[in-house]
Structure formats: C-alpha cells, structure tokens
Amino acid sequence: MSDCHSSPSTSVAGSPNGASSGHKTIALVGPPNAGKTTLFNRLTGLRQKVANYPGVTVEHHAGKLHSRTGATADLIDLPGIYSLEPRSEDERVTHDVLRGEMAGIPRPDAILLILDATNLSRHLVVAAPVLSLGLPTLVILNMADDLRERGGTLETAELSQRLGVPVVLASAAKGEGLEPVFEFLDGTLGVPPPAGSPFPILNNLPSMNDVPACRAWATRVSQGAWKAPLPSVWSRRLDAVFLHPLAGPLIFALVVVIVFQAIFTGATPLMDGVEGLIGNFGKWVATTLPESSWRDLLTEGVIAGVGGVVVFLPQILLLFLFIGILEDSGYLARAALIADRTMARFGLQGKSFIPLLSAYACAVPAIMATRTIENKRDRIATILIAPFMTCSARLPVYTLVIAAFIPERPLLGHLLGTRAAAMIGLYALGFLAALLTARALKSSVLRSDGTPFLLELPSYRWPTVRSLGLRLYDRAMVFLKRAGTIILACAIGLWIMAHLPLNHGKPPEIRDSLAGSIGRTVEPVIAPLGFNWKIGIGLITSLAAREVIVGTLGTIYGIESEEDTKGLTAALQKDLTPGGAVALLVFFAFAMQCMSTVAVVKRETGGWKWPVVQFSYMTGLAYVCAFAANRIVTAWLG
Amino acid sequence: MQISGNSRLAHRATLLDLAPGEEATLAELSLPEEIAHRLMILGFVPGSSVSYTRSAPGGDPRVYRVDGADVALRGETASHIHLERRM
Numbered sequence: 001m002s003d004c005h006s007s008p009s010t011s012v013a014g015s016p017n018g019a020s021s022g023h024k025t026i027a028l029v030g031p032p033n034a035g036k037t038t039l040f041n042r043l044t045g046l047r048q049k050v051a052n053y054p055g056v057t058v059e060h061h062a063g064k065l066h067s068r069t070g071a072t073a074d075l076i077d078l079p080g081i082y083s084l085e086p087r088s089e090d091e092r093v094t095h096d097v098l099r100g101e102m103a104g105i106p107r108p109d110a111i112l113l114i115l116d117a118t119n120l121s122r123h124l125v126v127a128a129p130v131l132s133l134g135l136p137t138l139v140i141l142n143m144a145d146d147l148r149e150r151g152g153t154l155e156t157a158e159l160s161q162r163l164g165v166p167v168v169l170a171s172a173a174k175g176e177g178l179e180p181v182f183e184f185l186d187g188t189l190g191v192p193p194p195a196g197s198p199f200p201i202l203n204n205l206p207s208m209n210d211v212p213a214c215r216a217w218a219t220r221v222s223q224g225a226w227k228a229p230l231p232s233v234w235s236r237r238l239d240a241v242f243l244h245p246l247a248g249p250l251i252f253a254l255v256v257v258i259v260f261q262a263i264f265t266g267a268t269p270l271m272d273g274v275e276g277l278i279g280n281f282g283k284w285v286a287t288t289l290p291e292s293s294w295r296d297l298l299t300e301g302v303i304a305g306v307g308g309v310v311v312f313l314p315q316i317l318l319l320f321l322f323i324g325i326l327e328d329s330g331y332l333a334r335a336a337l338i339a340d341r342t343m344a345r346f347g348l349q350g351k352s353f354i355p356l357l358s359a360y361a362c363a364v365p366a367i368m369a370t371r372t373i374e375n376k377r378d379r380i381a382t383i384l385i386a387p388f389m390t391c392s393a394r395l396p397v398y399t400l401v402i403a404a405f406i407p408e409r410p411l412l413g414h415l416l417g418t419r420a421a422a423m424i425g426l427y428a429l430g431f432l433a434a435l436l437t438a439r440a441l442k443s444s445v446l447r448s449d450g451t452p453f454l455l456e457l458p459s460y461r462w463p464t465v466r467s468l469g470l471r472l473y474d475r476a477m478v479f480l481k482r483a484g485t486i487i488l489a490c491a492i493g494l495w496i497m498a499h500l501p502l503n504h505g506k507p508p509e510i511r512d513s514l515a516g517s518i519g520r521t522v523e524p525v526i527a528p529l530g531f532n533w534k535i536g537i538g539l540i541t542s543l544a545a546r547e548v549i550v551g552t553l554g555t556i557y558g559i560e561s562e563e564d565t566k567g568l569t570a571a572l573q574k575d576l577t578p579g580g581a582v583a584l585l586v587f588f589a590f591a592m593q594c595m596s597t598v599a600v601v602k603r604e605t606g607g608w609k610w611p612v613v614q615f616s617y618m619t620g621l622a623y624v625c626a627f628a629a630n631r632i633v634t635a636w637l638g
Numbered sequence: 639m640q641i642s643g644n645s646r647l648a649h650r651a652t653l654l655d656l657a658p659g660e661e662a663t664l665a666e667l668s669l670p671e672e673i674a675h676r677l678m679i680l681g682f683v684p685g686s687s688v689s690y691t692r693s694a695p696g697g698d699p700r701v702y703r704v705d706g707a708d709v710a711l712r713g714e715t716a717s718h719i720h721l722e723r724r725m
C-alpha cells in the first residue's frame with residue numbers, strides 16, 4: 001500500500017521507461033499469490049506490495065535487474081493470471097504486456113514463470129498457455145520451504161524434461177535456490193537468442209479454451225514428478241475457529257474492538273511524546289531566533305501546522321500494523337468470506353470486500369484493487385463507494401474532535417472506552433453509507449446479474465517481523481513525505497494569507513486577513529452546520545487532503561493565541577459547539593475531500609462522468625447529514 | 639433437492655448435498671459458459687473429486703476442497719454443480 005497518494009499514473013520504479021533499446025525485458029508471470037512480487041522485490045531490491053491473498057498486484061511495475069555478468073534488464077512484475085484470456089482488468093494488464101500491447105513496455109524477451117510448488121497440479125494449468133508463447137522461459141517452483149515442511153517432493157529434472165524448459169525449485173521469501181535464476185538470466189541476457197531455440201516448445205500443449213484438456217495435461221505433467229504436500233494442518237484448525245458459526249463472528253468483532261481501543265489508548269503515550277518534542281522544539285525556536293516574520297512563519301506556520309499532523313504518526317502506524325497482520329496472515333480472505341452474506345444483501349459480493357478493506361488505509365490503492373472484480377458494473381459500484389470507507393487521513397480529524405468533545409469513560413472495562421466506541425461508530429457510519437449507496441446503485445443504474453463469488457483461500461502464514469517492519473517503515477516515509485510536501489505547502493500558504501494585506505506595514509487581525517475573509521465568505525453557507533469561518537478555512541484547505549484541516553487549525557490558533565501553548569484541543573472546544581463538533585465528524589465521514597481519489601477514479605473509470613457524480617453526491621450527502629446532525633444534537637442538548 | 643429445470647439432471651445430487659468432510663466426483667456444471675470456465679480453471683472439472691470442508695458462519699458461502707486448494711463459492715453456485723456419485 002505504499003502507493004497511497006503517489007501519483008496515480010502507472011508507477012514505473014527504477015527505470016524511466018523508454019530505456020528499453022539496449023535492454024532486455026523480462027516478465028514475471030504466474031497465478032495469483034504464487035510469490036511473483038516477493039521474487040520481484042528480491043531481484044530488484046524494490047518494495048512493491050506483497051500480501052497473502054490473491055489479487056494484490058493489479059498493475060505492472062518495472063524494476064532494474066543486474067545479472068552477475070553486469071548486464072542489466074528491466075524486470076516487470078505483473079498481476080496474477082489463471083489463464084491468458086483476461087476476465088478482469090488486472091488480468092488484462094498481464095495479457096497486454098505479454099502480447100507487447102502495453103504502451104511504454106516492449107514485448108518481453110523472456111519469462112520467469114512462478115508457480116506455487118505446494119499447489120503444482122493446479123498452477124501448471126497456467127503453464128500451458130504461457131509456454132505456448134514460445135519465449136525463453138524459466139519455470140520457478142516457489143515456496144520450496146513450505147513444500148518441504150509439509151512433506152511434499154518434486155523432481156525438477158523430470159519436470160524440466162516434460163515441459164521442455166528449465167525448472168528450478170526455490171523459495172523467494174527465504175532467498176533459497178535462486179542461483180539458477182541468475183544463471184538463466186546470464187544466459188538470456190548474455191547472448192542473443194539463437195535461431196534454433198534452446199527452449200523446445202512442446203507441440204502437444206493443449207488449447208486454453210479446453211480447460212478439462214488443460215487440467216488433464218497438468219495432471220499428466222505433474223504425475224510421478226511431484227508428491228503433493230499434506231494439507232496444512234494449521235490452516236484447517238484456524239479455519240475451524242475463524243469460520244466457526246459462533247466463534248467466527250465473535251472473533252471478528254473482538255478484533256475490531258481491540259484494534260480501535262489500541263489505536264486510541266495504545267498510541268496515546270507515543271503521541272504525547274511526539275507532541276511534547278514538537279512543542280519543546282517550537283519553544284526553543286521561538287526563544288533562540290531573533291524576533292522576525294521568519295521566526296513567526298516557522299513557529300506558527302510550519303511547526304504548529306505540520307507538527308500538528310505529524311503528532312498522529314504513531315496512531316497511523318499502529319493502524320497499519322493491524323492491517324499488515326490481517327493481510328499477511330491470510331485472515332483477510334476469511335473476513336471477505338464472513339462478510340459475503342452481508343455484502344450480498346446490498347447487491348455486492350465478497351470480492352468487493354477486499355478493496356473496501358484496503359480503503360481503510362487509503363481509497364487510492366483500494367480503487368486500483370477493484371480491477372480484480374470481473375463484472376464491470378460491480379467494479380464501478382465498488383469504486384463509487386470506496387471513499388466512504390474511513391481512510392487513515394480521516395483518523396487525525398476524528399481523534400482530535402473526539403478527544404476534545406467526548407470524555408473518556410470505560411464501557412466494557414478496559415476493553416472499550418467511550419472514545420474508542422465513538423471511533424468505531426464513525427467507521428461504522430462510513431461503512432453503512434457505503435452499503436446503502438451500493439444498494440441504491442445496484443438496484444438502479446448499475447443493476448447486473450453479477451458474477452458469482454469465487455475466492456481461492458490462501459493458506460495461513462505467520463506475518464514476519466521483517467515484512468511488517470518494512471511496511472511500517474514505508475508507511476512512515478509516505479506519511480512524512482506528505483507532511484513535508486502538501487501539508488507544509490498548505491501551512492506556509494495559509495500563514496502568508498493570514499498575514500496579508502499589510503496595514504501600515506503590520507499584518508492585520510487574522511479575521512480581516514486574506515485567509516480570514518475567504519473563511520468569512522463561506523461562513524454563511526456552513527453556518528447552518530455549526531461551523532464558523534475558521535472551520536471554513538480548514539474545510540477549504542482540506543480539499544488538498546483531509547488531514548490538512550488539523551494543520552490549518554494548528555496554524556490559525558498558533559497565530560491567534562498569545563502564549564502559544566493552549567493546544568489545539570482547548571482551542572477547538574472554544575470554537576465549536578457540541579452540535580458543530582458532531583456535524584464536523586459527519587461531514588468528514590461523508591465528504592470526498594481528496595483530489596488523489598478524484599484523479600484515480602477518473603483514470604479507472606475512463607472519464608469525468610463518474611468522479612463528478614461521486615463528488616457531488618458525497619459532498620451533498622455530507623452537507624445534508626452534517627446539517628441534520630447539528631440540529632439534532634443541539635436540540636437534544638437543549 | 640430439485641435444482642435446474644434440466645430434468646435429466648434433476649435426480650442427481652449437487653455440491654449442496656455433501657455433508658462436511660464428504661467427498662464426491664463432479665459430473666457436470668449446468669452454469670453459463672463464462673462462469674463454468676472460471677470454475678473449471680479453479681479445479682471444478684468434471685471427473686475430478688471435490689470435498690466439502692465447511693461453510694462460513696451462517697451457512698453461506700461454502701468452502702470446497704478441490705485439487706489441493708480451498709475454494710469458496712455461494713450455495714447458489716454450488717447448487718448448479720452436479721455430482722457423479724458419492725465415494
């Protein structure tokens with residue numbers, strides 16, 4: 001999920017495309033969840049997303065590969081395929097790259113075909129169409145460690161003979177058995193491919209249209225050369241618990257409660273620590289530097305604005321730690337299974353649930369992930385509802401407002417407090433809006449017969465400390481980069497606008513400044529929601545990214561307050577009524593304040609129609625519901 | 639259990655009739671070509687053996703073990719996959 005908020009254009013890491021002339025291009029091909037991206041990362045040193053469910057990679061990624069002879073090549077990681085006939089958008093990417101029809105990517109010169117050695121007879125089905133492409137191919141039977149552990153065996157020489165191409169047994173995760181991969185690369189990269197191919201293609205390959213024939217062929221090829229491993233005992237046992245009629249849903253609910261309580265109370269000491277550090281740094285700057293506008297820009301604009309957002313880093317990392325554990329362990333696919341019945345009631349299928357879950361991190365990769373949904377209308381419906389899911393950028397806003405307005409009281413002993421419950425309520429609110437919108441869409445403009453739900457369940461795996469650590473590191477970098485670019489720019493821009501126009505060489509009261517007058521211009525529109533002009537400025541800047549509102553308020557209060565230590569929470573309590581606070585939460589739950597999301601929706605749906613509809617609908621809904629919330633809460637509190 | 643309008647198959651058992659842990663041989667998929675194709679790629683090929691593992695809480699979708707992997711599908715789909723004979 002490192003691609004959150006990177007530009008939504010296809011990411012080509014490593015090489016700027018076009019450098020292909022002297023280079024060879026090598027494609028990584030194979031069924032979903034076979035370990036292609038794990039191998040890609042190992043060979044290129046990059047860190048594309050790896051997780052334990054089918055359909056993680058949905059676009060092509062290129063990276064530089066160095067063979068030991070010093071030759072370089074472009075290695076292309078591709079979405080998993082079950083056949084060469086694309087049924088979904090992600091499979092189409094692989095299809096197009098292999099046919100040389102993908103803009104910017106030359107037709108591959110060689111193929112690394114990755115198959116799961118613990119699942120060989122079914123994975124070999126993909127081998128038939130890939131081998132019949134006639135390109136130099138190395139078959140890598142991955143997950144050697146798993147095969148060994150569960151008592152399976154494999155004769156690579158025999159398989160190689162039967163397939164007519166070299167076959168190696170390896171473990172991409174452990175880095176075992178990759179020596180022959182380098183030898184293959186040296187061979188393919190070193191010499192131009194000889195005319196009489198050293199890669200004899202079997203002429204008895206079955207046609208892909210005839211699936212039974214393909215499977216029969218796969219069984220023939222693997223028979224005698226492959227001993228299937230015993231079914232994983234652990235996967236069995238865990239499924240018996242996680243899919244148990246009673247324990248299953250109970251554990252599901254418990255996981256949710258623990259995650260939110262941990263995000264609230266667990267992250268607090270760390271957040272307080274970061275806040276203290278930033279506060280002290282601000283004071284130090286204020287006392288050390290001579291008095292000047294520059295100093296004020298630094299303390300009020302940059303430190304109060306950017307610092308106010310950076311405080312939330314520990315909380316966001318904790319959220320990502322939980323998401324990482326769910327994705328790497330294989331539980332995610334089970335959660336999709338448990339959710340399928342509910343999703344069915346709203347006209348969606350369990351497959352939509354996986355993109356929706358990843359939208360808890362960020363809507364941008366979630367919208368990309370809908371490429372795995374074969375049915376076009378289901379896919380559009382999922383794209384349209386994904387931004388309702390509570391993304392991590394909303395977390396700072398929710399935390400700030402909840403902490404300011406909801407007193408902490410235990411609800412279920414130590415397990416659940418009022419604040420975590422309020423947070424769960426907001427996440428549920430977003431999910432509910434998503435489901436009801438889906439129902440409305442699926443029973444009108446996006447009605448379809450739907451493709452049935454089909455999901456291959458991955459085996460459970462232990463999430464490794466290394467992979468979780470790298471995820472968190474990457475996530476922290478993305479977050480800090482955002483803080484250092486978009487949030488910093490907004491903070492500086494706002495600070496300057498809050499100090500103009502100069503009046504006899506002196507900055508005006510913030511109320512009368514440029515920023516203030518913009519805020520006061522929108523005030524009549526948002527006053528019914530219980531927001532004043534300061535919140536108005538925040539709403540405008542949050543169009544760049546949701547969490548910017550936190551930085552903006554930090555800057556405004558930083559400029560306003562005399563002895564700049566009052567803190568955002570205290571300032572907010574003065575500026576918002578309880579009704580306004582609830583309205584603000586509801587507004588953020590529903591509004592589509594995220595330009596990256598608009599951009600990626602436009603790209604994925606191929607035009608402006610859907611993003612415009614979506615933006616108007618979400619903003620309208622946010623406005624109406626925030627208005628109602630303000631009225632209800634105000635009336636209720638008398 | 640009466641399923642499709644296809645009377646020739648009506649007397650045949652389907653995947654829905656399997657008890658947890660029970661294994662059977664697949665006979666026929668009376669589903670639209672597109673869906674049948676995807677099921678076959680996942681291993682539901684006539685002649686191969688399938689066993690019912692368990693269902694998700696609430697009884698649907700169901701998990702079937704076919705060719706060494708667990709595949710989940712809805713009961714609605716399973717009711718159109720006919721069995722050869724019990725084993």
Ligand SMILES: Nc1nc2c(ncn2[C@@H]2O[C@H](COP(=O)(O)OP(=O)(O)OP(=O)(O)O)[C@@H](O)[C@H]2O)c(=O)[nH]1
Pocket residue numbers: 030031032033034035036037038039049050051052053054055056057058078079080081142143144145146170171172173174328461
């Ligand atoms: N035990 C073991 N696990 C592995 C190995 N290689 C990959 N994995 C795990 O298999 C899962 C899938 O790996 P990915 O690299 O994301 O697979 P992929 O083929 O790119 O999957 P898609 O992008 O969905 O097509 C992850 O949980 C990996 O950690 C291996 O050699 N041994």
Ligand SMILES: [Mg+2]
Pocket residue numbers: 036037038049050056057078079080
């Ligand atoms: Mg991948």
